[in-house]
Amino acid sequence: MTITFEVIHKDIGGRVGKVKVGSKTVRTPALLPVVNPHLPLITPREMQEMGVEALITNAYIFNRSTEFRDKALAEGLHAVLDFDGVIMTDSGSFQLSVYGEVEVSNEETLAFQQAIGSEIIVPLDIPTPPGTDRETARQELAVTLERMREGQALFPDANLAGPVQGGIYTDLRREAAAAVQDLGFTFCPIGAVVPLMESYRYKELVQVVLAAKSGLSPGTCVHLFGAGHPAMLALAVAMGCDFFDSAAYALFAREGRYITTHGTLKVDELAELPCACRVCRSHTAEELKRSPERERLLALHNLHVTLAEIARIRQAVQDGTLWELVDERCRSHPRLLAGYRELLRHAEELEPADRVSKRRFFYRGSESCRRTEVLRYHQTIPRISLGGRVLISFDGKEVPGFDTVLGFKPPFGPYPTGLAETFPVGQSEIPDWDEAMVRSGCAGIRSLMAGHPESWFAVRCGPAWAPVVAEEVPGAEVQREQV
Ligand SMILES: [Zn+2]
Known part of the structure; x- marks a missing residue:
């Protein structure tokens, strides 16, 4: 043929x-x-x-x-x-x-x-x-x-x-x-x-x-x-x-x-x-x-x-x-x-x-949380190397007392500052956070925690998201952002 x-x-x-x-x-x-x-x-x-x-x-x-x-x-x-x-x-x-x-x-x-x-x-x-x-x-x-x-x-x-x-x-x-x-x-x-x-x-x-x-x-x-x-x-x-x-x-x-x-x-x-x-x-x-x-x-x-x-x-x-x-x-x-x-x-x-890198990720509603790029991110995130005490900071601010501080970008989840510019975190455009994307980001936190059972985790977020985080990531300590 x-x-x-x-x-x-x-x-x-x-x-x-x-x-x-x-x-x-x-x-x-x-x-x-x-x-x-x-x-x-x-x-x-x-x-x-x-x-x-x-x-x-x-x-x-x-x-x-x-x-x-x-x-x-x-x-x-x-x-x-x-x-x-x-x-x-x-x-x-x-x-x-x-x-x-x-x-x-x-x-x-x-x-x-x-x-x-x-x-x-x-x-x-x-x-x-x-x-x-x-x-x-x-x-x-x-x-x-x-x-x-x-x-x-x-x-x-x-x-x-x-x-x-x-x-x-x-x-x-x-x-x-x-x-x-x-x-x-x-x-x-x-x-x-x-x-x-x-x-x-x-x-x-x-x-x-x-x-x-x-x-x-x-x-x-x-x-x-x-x-x-x-x-x-x-x-x-x-x-x-x-x-x-x-x-x-x-x-x-x-x-x-x-x-x-x-x-x-x-x-x-x-x-x-x-x-x-x-x-x-x-x-x-x-x-x-x-x-x-x-x-x-x-x-x-x-x-x-x-x-x-x-x-x-x-x-x-x-x-x-x-x-x-x-x-x-x-x-x-x-x-x-x-x-x-x-x-x-x-x-x-x-x-x-699916391809590894794309031009962009535009968030178009809760369906976007189930896209292949989000799934892949959640699969690869446990490979990030971490210290013993880990903070995931929703507003990106560093707080003393932690070995590793990670940013948070929904619907993906935690990311090291070194990956802030790379796909998908760097090329994703999202509107004001909604519950679906934050829950999806929390699934990323769970993946990270599952890959690092030896570490201790805290999530620092605003009062609006604290109940969602407590529900989605029961193994982490929720810390309130100081307004
Ligand atoms: Zn025509």
């Missing part, structure tokens, strides 16, 4: 990298617009001019149409679509998930995808929807894995994708991912998550994706199949997904829906077009609504917004500010917030992959 993935920047589980497919390169995270050859609202050439480096189209649609099939076989997909970037094809599994059956075998679709010049081909996997019982999910997974093995045996040189199925069952997802990894796949789509996203089940989406990720090698490029709404892309990237595909830009346009990073609006209800893209800056809302080209203009806007979000996410990963972007995006819908909180509950799994 010739799909390789190079990670250049990391943040949380997210990566900015390069996927090489043969001689072509795709920057990640990448959005692959879904191109329907029957309804090209935006041509692949226009997409390429908008910065699209890869797209996805459905081999099943090509195979079912005599006109397209003969043309694609004779000229190749790149000529038919007029696109010289990377073209990935789906096998017909989507049709399988919608109609229950497809009139094509695994071998036929793989042979056809190769014959038309697709550069990433997908076996006829079985997308197991969320409502499926465990035994059926297990059986379907076994079939999917068998089809991958068959694909490898029949077409050993093909750029074959290894889909991870398993329905809603996290243990099956983990097993499936490990099995796909054992087969040597370097590009793995996580499948059958569209029903979860359509019904806003983001908490379960996070559980399923993280379970799949836990079975995959960090070097594997992960495609979240069917995900492409900009409101959830930052969350998905934070989990370690690298490829996305969007049909939403076109499907939503057909329904008169205007995509934004914080949700989808009905264009008929808009008085203004709050967007910087060229469609929105060259039309008023009224003009857009009445335009004979309305569907195409909406599709262009929708795709612009989605591609801009991908660029914003890449920049955030590079800067180490992805947590803040996730926090911002996930507040646009309560169910996304539930997904974000679920991600935070998995901070311990995410922490090892």
Whole structure:
């Protein structure tokens, strides 16, 4: 196989990298617009001019149409679509998930995808929807894995994708991912998550994706199949997904829906077009609504917004500010917030992959206390060397009679003055202290104390925080600051 993935920047589980497919390169995270050859609202050439480096189209649609099939076989997909970037094809599994059956075998679709010049081909996997019982999910997974093995045996040189199925069952997802990894796949789509996203089940989406990720090698490029709404892309990237595909830009346009990073609006209800893209800056809302080209203009806007979000996410990963972007995006819908909180509950799994130093840490509320940077700080703080009598001073003032005096910065906790300028203490911006962050900082004190059972600890704080400290750090003496 010739799909390789190079990670250049990391943040949380997210990566900015390069996927090489043969001689072509795709920057990640990448959005692959879904191109329907029957309804090209935006041509692949226009997409390429908008910065699209890869797209996805459905081999099943090509195979079912005599006109397209003969043309694609004779000229190749790149000529038919007029696109010289990377073209990935789906096998017909989507049709399988919608109609229950497809009139094509695994071998036929793989042979056809190769014959038309697709550069990433997908076996006829079985997308197991969320409502499926465990035994059926297990059986379907076994079939999917068998089809991958068959694909490898029949077409050993093909750029074959290894889909991870398993329905809603996290243990099956983990097993499936490990099995796909054992087969040597370097590009793995996580499948059958569209029903979860359509019904806003983001908490379960996070559980399923993280379970799949836990079975995959960090070097594997992960495609979240069917995900492409900009409101959830930052969350998905934070989990370690690298490829996305969007049909939403076109499907939503057909329904008169205007995509934004914080949700989808009905264009008929808009008085203004709050967007910087060229469609929105060259039309008023009224003009857009009445335009004979309305569907195409909406599709262009929708795709612009989605591609801009991908660029914003890449920049955030590079800067180490992805947590803040996730926090911002996930507040646009309560169910996304539930997904974000679920991600935070998995901070311990995410922490090892997260980068060590970041540009900054902006506190954005109590959720920020559960970020990987706070967890890592609490894990490393016991390594600070201490004297016998230790003071943690909330206002930073030194008091005689102690061997070691530490400062205190919530939500991290105690820090030696020598670390005052380093990440995360030095680069964290916090508003007036709140209870959540002080309690989180106290957890840092507890970690420090657990690492130094031989030392004696006192915490010097103002009267407002004394009860919280006494409750959170029962083993330390609380001393009142002198006002
Ligand atoms: Zn726009």
